[in-house]
Amino acid sequence: MSLVTMAYDATLAPFVEFGFMRRALVACMALGLGSGPVGVLLMLRRMSLVGDAMSHAVLPGAAVGFLVAGLSLPAMGLGGLVVGLAVALLSGLVSRTTAVREDASFASFYLTSLAAGVLIVSLKGSSVDLLHVLFGTILAIDQNALYLIAGISSLTLVLLALIYRPLVMECFDPGFLRAVGGRGHLYHVLFLLLVVLNLVAGFQSLGTLMAVGLMMLPAVAARFWAVSLPGMMFSAMLVAFLAGIVGLNISFHTGVASGPTIVLSASGIYLLSFLFGRLGIVRQRLSRPHLAG
């Protein structure tokens, strides 16, 4: 067997031969398109762990959807969206009207959400159903789920393009944006909407617990490759694509669960970026002669 054939079998063959692998790959790529830029902005706003908390907040809504309509993506997605948004807005409201900081109020809400979600699923479903909701089933993605993910990614990119300028100003200098009449809270809420939407898009593939994986890990890895905001967003998308390809391949060839493998692949890329990225530790430690001015 030639080297080319071996490489083909190891990388492309699963996607050429199996429809479910192709759909899973397209889902990963679509997720990366939307989640990558959103993750970069979350990271730059020092809200990385808030993203994690919000992914848990989606669970009770998805669980109510599951209770009403079984494993139906539209019902679970809608439930996740409504509850995720409610938690995001309530946490923001608590932190703005009291002395409790936003991360602390998010932590309180997400723990409540997680417990409520698991309880609701256990009321009707089996532990297998609970595992589906918590960890996702990317290989079972169907046409409708793909449309939902692609729709959310497209909406994310369009909305980000529309509010890019004030969103950047709100991250960098919120006082200035408010002073020039830029209504910073509106863009903050729109941004939280995008976070929740992308978590909803990710939860069928990766589950509520790991949906944030394809959002944050590519974003943090991108920090080691790019210095500009658009560069980071683009790098995060590429890392998410790569994590999808590598993770699905490893999962296919070794028979391990695909969702965690994709997230672990993103972790691997993060580690490599940290070591060998343009701004990674190895290049920074390389002893090079200093410049004259």
Add this chain to the structure above:
Amino acid sequence: MSCPDLKGAPIHLDNLTVTYQRHPAVHHVTGSFEAGSLTAIIGPNGAGKSTLIKALTGNMAASEGRIDRAGMSASRYGYLPQAAEVDRSFPLSVFDTVAMGDWHRLGIFGGMKRQDVDRALDALDKVGLSGFEERRISELSSGQFQRVLFARLLLQDAPVILLDEPFNAIDERTTRDLLALIRHWHEHGRTVIAVLHDMSQVRQCFPQTLLMAREAIAWGATDEVLQPHNLRRANMMEESWREDAHTCEIHEEQA
């Protein structure tokens, strides 16, 4: 240095009170910043100086009393926030940061035309940062970054300019250059209000002063305000709130 004459607008404070959790940071302040005046706001830490600036920009609401901006919207004011309130690690270029000053012309969707780009480059040139356009702001020194924020103010081209501790942690040369800009704005009729700590700077460069210790201790010509008895009174202000404070009995008609 060219700067079109743009008549500054007056600001009248009428019994203004601004609070944090019901405790007053600015307490029943009444007075006026005249059009085209150059005023320093001074006072000990916790005296309400920055709170007053935030109230003037519209970032904080009055709990009592009002601010009369003589028909001008607060969004047309130029504003320099304290350095600590800006995220300098954000991946922005110097040019993009300065271009934010064009918000009132461009809004959310407006694209920069050639003349807008030229104006931004001109503003950078005026603060001595030509050639820095593509630099990341995270790579700048504190003084250089403050110059960038002044260039953003130049681009804002505002009739009223509010500066919150503009010279903190910057060197003498940068301070001198930026003070020259402030003087230039004043000479061209802009209303300029700056929160400062350096008394000698205030005496030398600012004709008007508002001395605060939550309330206005003195407000007027700098020489008259910076009298020892006024400074002593301001320094006697208790920094912390009194948790057992009763409800304020002073009302609008009494103030």
